[in-house]
Amino acid sequence: MKHTVAVLVENSFGVLARVAGLFSARGFNIDSLAVGETHDPQISRMTIVAHGNDRVLEQIMKQLAKLIDVICVEDLKPEDMMERELVLVKVQANAATRNDIMQIVNTFRAKIVDVSQDTLTIEVTGGESKVDAMLELLQPFKLLEVVRTGTVAISRNSVLSVPAAEIVEPKRSAAAATQAAAPKKTKSKTKEISK
Amino acid sequence: MKLTGAQAMIRCLELEGVEYVFGLPGGAILPTFDAVYDSKIKFILVRHEQGATHMADGYARATGRTGVVLVTSGPGATNTVTGLATAYMDSVPMVCITGQVATHAIGSDAFQEADVVGITRPVTKHNYLVKDVKDLPRIMKEAFYIANSGRPGPVLVDFPVDVSRQVTEFEYPKTVAIRGYHPNPPINMEQVKKAADLIMQAKRPVLYVGGGAVGSGAGKELLELVNKTGIPVTTTVLGLGVFPETHPSSLRMLGMHGTHYANYSVQNSDVLIAVGARFDDRVTGKIDKFAPHAKIVHVDIDPASISKTIKVDVSIVGDVKPVLKEFSKLLKDKRPQMKEWLAQIEVWKKKHPLKYDQSTEEILQEYVIDQVAKLTNHKAVVTTGVGQHQMWTAQWYQFESPRSMINSGGLGTMGYGFPSAIGAQLGRPNETVVCFDGDGSFQMTMCELVTASFYKIPVKIILLDNGHHGMVRQWQELFYRERYSASVLGPSNPDFLKIAEASGLFAKRVERKDEVIPGIKAVLAHAGPALLHCRVAKKENVYPMVPAGNALDQIIDMA
Numbered sequence: 088m089k090h091t092v093a094v095l096v097e098n099s100f101g102v103l104a105r106v107a108g109l110f111s112a113r114g115f116n117i118d119s120l121a122v123g124e125t126h127d128p129q130i131s132r133m134t135i136v137a138h139g140n141d142r143v144l145e146q147i148m149k150q151l152a153k154l155i156d157v158i159c160v161e162d163l164k165p166e167d168m169m170e171r172e173l174v175l176v177k178v179q180a181n182a183a184t185r186n187d188i189m190q191i192v193n194t195f196r197a198k199i200v201d202v203s204q205d206t207l208t209i210e211v212t213g214g215e216s217k218v219d220a221m222l223e224l225l226q227p228f229k230l231l232e233v234v235r236t237g238t239v240a241i242s243r244n245s246v247l248s249v250p251a252a253e254i255v256e257p258k259r260s261a262a263a264a265t266q267a268a269a270p271k272k273t274k275s276k277t278k279e280i281s282k
Numbered sequence: 283m284k285l286t287g288a289q290a291m292i293r294c295l296e297l298e299g300v301e302y303v304f305g306l307p308g309g310a311i312l313p314t315f316d317a318v319y320d321s322k323i324k325f326i327l328v329r330h331e332q333g334a335t336h337m338a339d340g341y342a343r344a345t346g347r348t349g350v351v352l353v354t355s356g357p358g359a360t361n362t363v364t365g366l367a368t369a370y371m372d373s374v375p376m377v378c379i380t381g382q383v384a385t386h387a388i389g390s391d392a393f394q395e396a397d398v399v400g401i402t403r404p405v406t407k408h409n410y411l412v413k414d415v416k417d418l419p420r421i422m423k424e425a426f427y428i429a430n431s432g433r434p435g436p437v438l439v440d441f442p443v444d445v446s447r448q449v450t451e452f453e454y455p456k457t458v459a460i461r462g463y464h465p466n467p468p469i470n471m472e473q474v475k476k477a478a479d480l481i482m483q484a485k486r487p488v489l490y491v492g493g494g495a496v497g498s499g500a501g502k503e504l505l506e507l508v509n510k511t512g513i514p515v516t517t518t519v520l521g522l523g524v525f526p527e528t529h530p531s532s533l534r535m536l537g538m539h540g541t542h543y544a545n546y547s548v549q550n551s552d553v554l555i556a557v558g559a560r561f562d563d564r565v566t567g568k569i570d571k572f573a574p575h576a577k578i579v580h581v582d583i584d585p586a587s588i589s590k591t592i593k594v595d596v597s598i599v600g601d602v603k604p605v606l607k608e609f610s611k612l613l614k615d616k617r618p619q620m621k622e623w624l625a626q627i628e629v630w631k632k633k634h635p636l637k638y639d640q641s642t643e644e645i646l647q648e649y650v651i652d653q654v655a656k657l658t659n660h661k662a663v664v665t666t667g668v669g670q671h672q673m674w675t676a677q678w679y680q681f682e683s684p685r686s687m688i689n690s691g692g693l694g695t696m697g698y699g700f701p702s703a704i705g706a707q708l709g710r711p712n713e714t715v716v717c718f719d720g721d722g723s724f725q726m727t728m729c730e731l732v733t734a735s736f737y738k739i740p741v742k743i744i745l746l747d748n749g750h751h752g753m754v755r756q757w758q759e760l761f762y763r764e765r766y767s768a769s770v771l772g773p774s775n776p777d778f779l780k781i782a783e784a785s786g787l788f789a790k791r792v793e794r795k796d797e798v799i800p801g802i803k804a805v806l807a808h809a810g811p812a813l814l815h816c817r818v819a820k821k822e823n824v825y826p827m828v829p830a831g832n833a834l835d836q837i838i839d840m841a
Binding site (some may be wrong): 112145146150153155157159252253255 | 298375399459464588590593
């Protein structure tokens with residue numbers, strides 16, 4: 088089953104490698120991963136599309152939440168989210184085919200962003216199925232290059248908010264006569280799963 | 283106060299209360315070693331960086347305090363990887379500081395450069411590259427906090443040499459604020475009640491306790507809970523000692539080389555209460571046949587451990603100690619309800635005790651361990667390498683207190699035992715520390731003999747030399763038609779007595795059974811580090827055994 092997971096992460100060195108490394112080390116399959124800065128320059132947002140059964144998804148969420156640089160993780164519900172992908176397509180085109188291609192482009196409310204003697208470059212945004220459908224129709228004209236950003240997604244009704252960092256005064260964990268730090272109660276990054 | 287990065291680093295360690303640092307110097311970490319020279323922190327110079335990590339690990343497991351490692355860049359850092367992975371798998375708090383080439387040289391394939399943050403990412407709880415000296419105090423504060431909170435683990439700090447020379451106004455923060463890190467989620471009391479209800483209804487409950495209970499310091503709470511309810515307890519190899527194995531409710535260790543009665547109890551239980559344990563494959567055997575009739579309650583501080591390999595019925599995320607306290611409040615004496623169950627367990631215990639051939643003329647490994655256990659009154663701090671001797675130690679020492687069995691359970695790192703004993707001894711200077719090792723394991727890190735001898739660290743090494751990679755040999759005998767490929771060590775083994783003596787240790791060799799007890803006594807009585815070289819039976823196998831892929835109750839045992 089396909090899942091779209093939104094992840095807020097610290098916008099710092101090496102975070103992408105941590106996330107990507109986690110997926111490869113644990114054998115999770117990523118379909119796409121898109122990342123960019125949010126309105127808060129200290130925070131980046133990733134949209135990860137992955138597939139697997141519920142158990143795999145549960146592990147993905149928990150393992151992501153476990154990374155120190157991950158601020159929060161949410162599994163976006165299909166019925167409560169919008170997802171878009173931007174795709175640039177360079178397709179072979181000549182005087183004979185150009186009109187047919189433009190018709191397809193119009194039908195999908197895509198845009199021609201560049202024209203040359205024998206190519207057309209098309210920009211299309213939308214969900215996965217729309218993009219796939221358009222690519223299929225363009226296939227006969229010979230696709231020269233396809234570039235996809237990967238899906239980005241946002242939920243309709245809720246806001247993925249950043250919890251405030253709690254301030255902890257740890258005990259000296261290396262010192263004799265003290266035990267491990269005992270921080271105050273905190274909110275966890277993912278909901279506890281109870282069955 | 284103006285300090286260089288190097289001085290600031292050492293100051294951070296002092297302010298964290300660090301007592302010992304284990305390591306080895308080199309080019310990129312020289313400024314920091316210059317600062318070590320002025321510090322009161324005791325530095326233990328090792329012969330190989332892997333040894334430093336295992337010493338820090340042994341120190342941490344013996345005390346609960348964070349172990350600290352300081353090494354140079356490149357090969358110094360890559361040599362710590364095995365030790366970091368060992369600590370990561372077994373949730374051991376450690377801070378490892380590695381030198382790094384100057385920031386401007388990073389990425390240029392400079393001399394002794396390695397992408398250490400990249401290499402160690404999968405084997406650390408978290409790691410840092412210090413790019414600006416101003417960040418150093420915060421990073422160190424966070425590193426110590428992360429290493430020893432929540433589910434503990436190793437944290438690595440990569441420290442470029444130019445940053446260690448930069449000067450900064452030093453101020454060590456009192457607090458940390460990491461918005462992506464919430465190590466102690468509040469305990470969900472509804473889940474605790476749900477679990478308690480389930481346990482109260484159970485007719486055949488079993489507690490399955492792992493290293494998390496040791497880390498949490500929950501030995502006392504566990505004993506109280508068991509004394510109140512009478513629920514039988516089995517532990518993993520990392521949980522050994524957290525519940526006294528001489529207690530009538532103890533089922534001893536479960537799993538591949540666990541007791542028949544622990545494994546039968548788990549397989550026949552109706553409620554299995556996993557406490558700070560993670561359903562490792564060496565514990566569960568064939569996973570879809572594990573505890574087939576049981577509802578499973580899982581208490582763990584790491585949410586990701588829950589329902590990872592086994593689907594759990596009631597999960598409680600949180601520190602083990604307070605959860606066990608709550609259980610004690612909610613649960614009542616279950617003995618009347620468990621009469622049949624406890625009687626059944628007694629039958630199993632009587633029918634299938636752990637055993638070895640007492641009559642043989644050969645020195646059996648089990649015999650040596652049994653005798654050391656008796657002569658140390660089951661009170662020593664014990665470390666082991668990995669292999670047959672580790673499993674026999676788990677079976678025969680009979681641990682009575684938490685943090686008394688120190689071994690590499692998750693990663694199974696051969697060579698772990700001896701350096702970890704050095705660390706454990708430094709952490710618990712007034713106790714007897716015994717390392718049971720095999721000839722295969724021991725040779726992986728025996729270069730640290732001189733470390734023990736130079737610093738007069740009085741560890742006692744019981745070297746059980748069967749001239750083989752014994753566990754490999756056992757599997758080859760049982761599953762590879764006795765084709766002993768690359769598992770025979772005897773003809774190429776060195777003279778361990780001479781090696782120990784040349785390194786400055788007191789050493790004795792025993793070759794006959796009647797020499798064993800006097801030999802153990804001599805080694806234990808020696809004030810400094812000592813080694814007992816025991817020539818033991820070459821073909822003894824560890825039983826009982828659940829072959830990999832079998833269900834936990836499909837056990838093979840000696841005839």
